[in-house]
Amino acid sequence: MNDEHEHEPELDPVQRLRAADPAAGVEPRAGFADEVVARAAAETATESAPVADLGAQRARRRPRWLSIAAVAASLVVVGAVGYGVGTTTGGATNLADGAAPPISLQSGSGVGATDQGMMQGDAAVPEQAKMMPGAGAGASGLIAPYGFGRNVFSASGLSDADGTARAYAFDARAASDAETVAALAAALGVVGTPELKDGSWTAGPQDGTGPSLWVSLDGTLSFSYSDPRINPWQCADGAETCTPETGNLPSEEAAIDALRSLLVAAGRNPAAFEFTSETYEGAVTRSAQAWPVVDGQRIDQGWTVELSNDGMVSAYGALADLVSIGDYPVVSEQDAFARLSDPRFGAAMTNLPIALRDQPMAATSEWVPPTEPPAAPTTGTSLAWPVNHVEIVDARLGLASQWQPDGSVLVVPAYEFTDADGGTWSVIAVADAKLDFAVE
Incomplete structure (x- = not known):
């Protein structure tokens, strides 16, 4: 962790990132982002990253987070909406149209499944x-x-x-350490030393006063990040209702770029993911999803970010690496x-x-309330x-x-x-x- 950051908890992480942006105040020309993405696509291999062998992965145990300072700059906010796009974003857009959809062993209807x-x-x-x-x-x-x-x-x-x-497995234990969590926290602008307590890693204030990170000790080492300061649905203290602030809805490109940059900061290869983005009518935020692609198929353990006009409101994902466990x-x-x-x-x-x-x-039709109970079944009635x-x-x-x-x-x-x-x-x-x- 950077001691300087620990001694300046009052410094706004978003403002710190904006101040570090050498292009602050510069308006990009029309088509600039498309040119950068196309150039990155031509320079970067788009093949999926190989899946590691479990034994070899644990033997190395050398953190991939050591280069975090170099890639954290890819999260620099551009203006008030987008995120900077550079060669660290790692390849083409990879919109979800090539890999087979994920298979789930859980009921998609939400009924009948625990x-x-x-x-x-x-x-x-x-x-x-x-x-x-x-x-x-x-x-x-x-x-x-x-x-x-x-x-x-x-x-x-x-x-x-x-x-x-x-078959594959998530190697959560190999990634569960203070250095891994601290690096992710730094990339997200979360200030504070990670603590392992009550079955999870935490960093940043946990009382809703600033950006915070929570990492569960579950089988995927899932993490959750939120910044209540820019949450458009955050209600004032004592308010019974609240109305989200209005603003320019982030573009699909901005949401996907933010997620791609976060993947790079977390040591992931964005070329091994497919991306989707969605919002809804009247929304003030846009979400983007990154689905890991293994053997030509999306896996149902994706990463998600929610982007508002002011920056990244929340993010979710799985820090554990997916490793092969054989045939x-x-x-x-x-x-x-x-x-x-x-x-x-x-x-x-x-x-x-x-x-x-x-x-x-x-x-499809309007329900009419009954005026009397059903008639008693007669002798010999067949059972439905x-x-x-x-x-x-x-x-x-x-x-x-x-x-x-x-x-x-x-x-x-x-x-x-x-x-x-x-x-x-x-x-x-x-x-x-x-x-x-x-x-x-």
Whole structure:
């Protein structure tokens, strides 16, 4: 840590960065940013950085943060909105359009799943739970397949060939040290010596008075940064409501450039990521995401920044390196398809059918309150037992995160099946021989 910074806690980190900018006050000409990005793309290799071997990675243990002073300047604020773009940004824009999307072993519907992808029993939930006010006629039939519904699957043309696939793990322990956290804090303008306390690393004030960094001792060494001074939603003390300050919404380019610069400061190669950016109508901030790409597929453990008119409001990511743990045996597409109906594997609906993705959660017709309870069933009434028929039309082998009981995180082979309506289902692809079915 820089002792000078420790003795000047009152110095605004953003102002310090602005003061260090040799181009302060200079207005770039039209097209300047595009030229710089194009030049960087031509000079920098765009191949994904190789994934390290776990044993060799731990043997070295030499921090990659020693060059942090050289790359921290890439976070210099340009004016009040953007971030400086230089050769340290590491390659082309890499907008997310090349790698396959990530596979998740958790339910994408948010219904029927608990933490770490464990599925709850369908039979434990009464049918009334699906019929919510506002659901409308026939809506329960649409909800059931994507939550607690009973499903029967069909498919044809699936391969019966077994094989192997590479698996990975996050090496959180190798990166959990004061030097790593201090370097990230310095890049983010957080003042203060990192402290390990109550199961996490912290740096900066934790009372909302200034930029702060929090690093969890979890399986990915996930971090969270925030600057409450420039949070447009920060309410004044005692205020019951607050209105965000208005200003120029940061551009997609500015948000992605800020995230790319942060990755460089954290020792990551931006060429090994794909980037997305989003905002919403009426927003005063814009977010950007960086998705690690491994074996041609995005991993579902991305980095995110939120940018306001005044700078970086927040950032999130995983400090742990992703390292290879060798090849694992995987079952065939046909055997994985059989797992969709096997309760041991708790097949997860991870994406709604195309026709429902843009529809609101509330139903399509207005709910009319009842005036009396339902009539008593008559003798011989058949029991309603709806079963959804799901036709699988495609299978893809990829990678998905899996949390272990001890908190460590693997990235393992998994299948994603697409049904005839465009919905997706996922199951683990690792063969039974490498699965521990014991309950602790």
